[in-house]
Amino acid sequence: MLDHLIRGATVVDGTGAPGYVADVGIKDGRIAVIAEPGGTVAEDAATTEDATGHILTPGFVDPHTHYDAQLFWDPYATPSLNHGVTTVAGGNCGFTLAPLNPDRPEDADYTRRMMSKVEGMSLVALEEGAPWNWHTFGEYLDALEGRIAVNAGFMVGHCALRRHVMGPGATGGAQPTPAQLDDMLRLFHDAMDAGAWGLSTTQSSTHSDGDGRPVASRHAGPDELLALARAVAEHEGTQLEAIVAGCLDQFSDDEIDLFVEMSAAAGRPLNWNVLTIDAAVPERVPRQLIPSERARKAGGRIVALTMPILTPMNMSLGTFCALNLIPGWGEILALPVPERIAGLRDPDVRAEMLRRADSREAGVFRRLAHFGRYVIGDTYSDENKGLTGRVVRDIAAERGQDPFHCLVEICANDDLRTVLWPMPTDNDPDSWELRRQTWEHEDVLLGGSDAGAHLDRMCGAPYTTRFIGDCLRGRKLVSLEQAIKMLTDDPAQLFGLRERGRIAEGYHADLVLFDPEKIDAGKATLVHDLPGDSPRLDSKAIGINAVWVNGVESIREDVVTGAVPGKVLRSGQDTRTVSTR
Secondary structure (H helix, E strand, O other), X not given: OEEEEEEEEEEOOOOOOOOEEEEEEEEOOEEEEEOOOOXXXXXXXXXXXXXXXXXXXXXXXXXXXXOOOHHHHOOXXXXXXXXXXXXXXXXXXXXXXXXXXXXXXHHHHHHHHHHHHHHOOOHHHHHHHOOOOOOOHHHHHHHHOOOOOOEEXXXXXXXXXXXXXXXXXXXXXXXXXXXXXXXXHHHHHHHHHHOOOEEEEEEOOOOXXXXXXXXXXXXXXXXXXXXXXXXXXXXXXXXXXXXEHHHHOOOOHHHHHHHHHHHHHHOOEEEEEOOOOOOOOOOHHHHHOHHHHHHHHHOOEEEEEEOOOXXXXXXXXXXXXXXXXXXXXXXXXXXXXXXXXXXHOOHHHHHHHHHHHOOHHHHHHHHHHOHHHEEEOOOOOHHHOOOOOOEHHHHHHHHOOOHHHHHHHHHHHOOOOOOEEXXXXXXXXXXXXXXXXXXXXXXXXXXXXOEOOOOOOEOOOOHHHHHHHHHHHOOOOOOHHHHHHHHOHHHHHHHOEOOXXXXXXXXXXXXXXXXXXXXXXXXXXXXXXOHHHOOEEEOOEEOEEEEEEOOEEEEEOOEEOOOOOOOEOOEOOOEXXXXXX
């Protein structure tokens, strides 16, 4: 007898093939039977549902998340699971919660403060929501096993490896001694043997720890990075993930060389995050794909992640956000609030901030300098009543001020607590056509949600449902079948996931059932549901009827069922090697 039978769904199987109407039966966590197109399944089932007119697809695979901590207080990885994501890749950007050196208990506090600063996680939630009862990477994975609702795999972060071996000296600019590098490699092999998916690292200038210093991996030289990359090659089913400063705009020649050498040394794919596509900067995409072209010739593969939606992000002059990453802005925005307001009100300071924001060195952050396009969000003072939802350029015109001056005065009235929503500058038809063309490249993959990070600033998790809705009822840039393949089989193939990413007999029953007339993502709203009542942005899933993970219903009509059928996916066991040689 089947556990569950889904009758009459239009099956879009993840391969890109045309959808077809069929019954699909689930048993023991697997897809047990698929009726011939137009046929039916006669076998009895414990439960049955009529899915006529609805679409059944594989569960979506999110290749870039930071759910490493959230899964302890939210085993459902919301809102990703609500939006059909059944498998997440964590441990990205060089940041993981393990290994922790047992001889330095203070390293756990350092890690929490680093994650709070660099990934925008609530420090209170990190302190209260996770048990911190591990030291080795294997112990960290074991702490999650059997208590999560999604499938989750994790890279091991270079910063944690360096901190474990070098202690506070990991962020002091020193290079490891030969003995320290050997210790780092031993730790790395231990993590890989325990099931880590591979190495993640960052050299990005935007990544600083809780003390404001460059994170540990930013101090690593090429020799250290290549030694770790070569170690990846010794383990089955492994990968590389890396971030450099050029990921935000355009790679330098040295960054291209580093990526190519790392991937070739490992003989494994290296993915990076995130390719920003904007028709106003036509030279960016060709430049960012040069590493991919060179890697294939050198025996590697480099994959660029890019988002198929424009992710809404809120800003504030009062708390750390992307504005702090504009060159020269961090020093001003780090001042105590009264001094910060005084500085922002100084015309010379504002003029210099605007100059830096519009300079070439600002890279992709130049798009944040169009302050007339900002929409005012939540306000807190009597002076700002009636401004919520209004565009700054309109308010500035009424007041006879330039947009940035106007924005500063509004925020100052709220002691800088005002929520700001920048309208995207790349929402034009030419940019969307450039995205469609770029998605066709063999080394471009959809993803980069950062789900689990920057919780009160952005909400990238719903990219799956918003993209599908756009393909069905909006811009229709790609077919439904191709969209589903891009969200399921393509990332599953990159990571070498065993028997996931497709609807096929014998595959794990990670499935999503949705209404094609309704599927979409709701507006991002601020909720206070983290440990310590900390805030995050959430988005309702619209039109998702049900989500199954390993054959168990985990979501029904946007509500978690309470089941935790997810699995910690371990390299070699749950992933096969995707060799680039």
